[in-house]
Amino acid sequence: MLALRYHSIGNLAGVRLEDIPVPVPAAGEVLVRIRAASLNPVDWKIATGSFRLLVRGGVPRTMGSDFAGDVTAIGSGVTTFARGDRVLGFIDPFRRTGGTFAEFAAVPVNFAHHLPADLGYIDAAALACVGATAVMLCNLGRVGNRSKVLVNGASGGVGHVAVQVARARGAEVTAIASAARHEFIRSLGANSCIDYRTEPMRGWPGGFDAVLDCVPNIPRSVQRHLLGRKGHYVTTVPNAATFMIDPLINRCGGVQRHGVMLRPDTAAMNEVVGYVAQGRLRCAIEREFPLRQARDAIERSRSGRVQGKIVLRVP
Numbered sequence: 073m074l075a076l077r078y079h080s081i082g083n084l085a086g087v088r089l090e091d092i093p094v095p096v097p098a099a100g101e102v103l104v105r106i107r108a109a110s111l112n113p114v115d116w117k118i119a120t121g122s123f124r125l126l127v128r129g130g131v132p133r134t135m136g137s138d139f140a141g142d143v144t145a146i147g148s149g150v151t152t153f154a155r156g157d158r159v160l161g162f163i164d165p166f167r168r169t170g171g172t173f174a175e176f177a178a179v180p181v182n183f184a185h186h187l188p189a190d191l192g193y194i195d196a197a198a199l200a201c202v203g204a205t206a207v208m209l210c211n212l213g214r215v216g217n218r219s220k221v222l223v224n225g226a227s228g229g230v231g232h233v234a235v236q237v238a239r240a241r242g243a244e245v246t247a248i249a250s251a252a253r254h255e256f257i258r259s260l261g262a263n264s265c266i267d268y269r270t271e272p273m274r275g276w277p278g279g280f281d282a283v284l285d286c287v288p289n290i291p292r293s294v295q296r297h298l299l300g301r302k303g304h305y306v307t308t309v310p311n312a313a314t315f316m317i318d319p320l321i322n323r324c325g326g327v328q329r330h331g332v333m334l335r336p337d338t339a340a341m342n343e344v345v346g347y348v349a350q351g352r353l354r355c356a357i358e359r360e361f362p363l364r365q366a367r368d369a370i371e372r373s374r375s376g377r378v379q380g381k382i383v384l385r386v387p
């Protein structure tokens with residue numbers, strides 16, 4: 073099968089399509105014939121050497137986390153999926169060397185979800201990782217009916233879905249994005265927009281219940297300004313402080329800080345897929361690329377300027 077692989081971590085020069093054996097699903101896994109996969113910054117961040125301490129399994133690695141496709145084989149003990157089932161999901165790119173920018177991937181069953189009949193492979197692949205992330209952001213930020221929410225990075229993959237999840241929960245959303253993206257974000261339901269290029273952070277209004285930082289770049293002092301004494305700040309890029317220091321500081325009251333670490337979450341996936349079915353959420357796809365042009369797709373993702381998602385079609 074074709075797979076987009078690299079043999080050393082540090083730069084993307086060696087990333088190439090290779091012909092490798094189709095993986096065999098282990099116990100508790102399904103083999104998925106990938107039909108579409110979407111780009112997430114973590115895919116090229118791992119390849120370029122970020123997160124070295126978190127990455128397991130060495131090289132070679134096949135890039136890619138998100139997928140949508142068809143189950144073609146099942147490992148022992150699997151009872152929840154059968155051959156021919158359409159599925160979506162993501163794999164853990166830190167722990168697995170076999171990613172989804174390939175014709176096949178072996179996937180642990182808790183990372184796979186049944187794909188509703190009315191959701192196509194391209195839309196499903198775009199949604200998997202950012203959909204679950206957006207719900208986790210909203211859960212950690214306690215976003216609910218009438219919450220006042222600020223979404224930073226609202227035009228990107230995670231941000232544009234977070235805007236819609238928050239709105240679907242009944243929140244009032246202020247979106248931070250460059251002016252050229254405001255019409256797009258308003259079309260997704262944002263109540264108001266602020267241009268980060270012309271409005272300094274300290275001039276942004278306060279009084280929010282939750283700040284969902286998908287860039288993330290909001291300093292702690294500005295978090296306090298935006299949230300007052302009791303709000304929740306949630307970042308998509310947690311660090312050691314997020315898990316070791318912030319939980320202790322949170323006990324003292326004041327701004328509550330949290331970080332998302334993506335993991336399988338059936339309830340989160342059901343929530344986003346449900347919103348799609350109700351017509352309350354759409355994953356915007358900036359561009360599709362065939363797997364053979366994956367390197368171009370990666371470069372576009374690395375620009376940091378994607379509006380919505382980039383998706384790879386796997387013929």
Ligand SMILES: NC(=O)c1ccc[n+]([C@@H]2O[C@H](COP(=O)([O-])OP(=O)(O)OC[C@H]3O[C@@H](n4cnc5c(N)ncnc54)[C@H](OP(=O)(O)O)[C@@H]3O)[C@@H](O)[C@H]2O)c1
Binds near residue numbers: 249376
């Ligand atoms: N913890 C987790 O489990 C998890 C899961 C998913 C993603 N992440 C991380 O979350 C981050 C966002 O991911 P993503 O997929 O949304 O990235 P992305 O799609 O590449 O984000 C691109 C968007 O960011 C906007 N942007 C860039 N600089 C900005 C700024 N200073 N202020 C406001 N917006 C800005 C850009 O808008 P303009 O063109 O208008 O600048 C563009 O639309 C990444 O670091 C990713 O690794 C973490």
